[in-house]
């Protein structure tokens with residue numbers, strides 16, 4: 001752990017690989033790094049407390065807000081079916097099969113995993129959706 005940031009210490013080449021693979025955008029909400037005041041974080045998809053490894057296939061780039069909301073969670077409740085479902089997994093799932101972004105900046109979950117992830121990570125917080133809409137209008141949001 002890096003006590004200054006509360007994050008897991010990873011080799012710099014591993015961090016660079018994860019950042020490059022994500023093309024500098026949060027792998028959950030797609031916020032570009034250059035549109036965020038705080039640096040995006042390289043962290044585990046399946047946390048170490050769940051026996052997740054430090055392998056690059058278990059690492060993702062994440063904005064601070066998604067990372068804080070996700071925490072160690074690997075599952076949540078689908079707001080539609082009320083069933084416990086796994087969260088969206090950036091390595092195993094295709095983003096566009098689970099989410100769609102409206103021109104208003106709101107991200108809708110298309111699947112149980114997508115809906116649970118949108119809700120848990122609070123992706124449609126008013127400020128976040130407003131920033132996303134602004135970036136979309138300028139062609140700066142994927």
Ligand SMILES: [Zn+2]
Nearest residue numbers: 026029063066
């Ligand atoms: Zn995010």
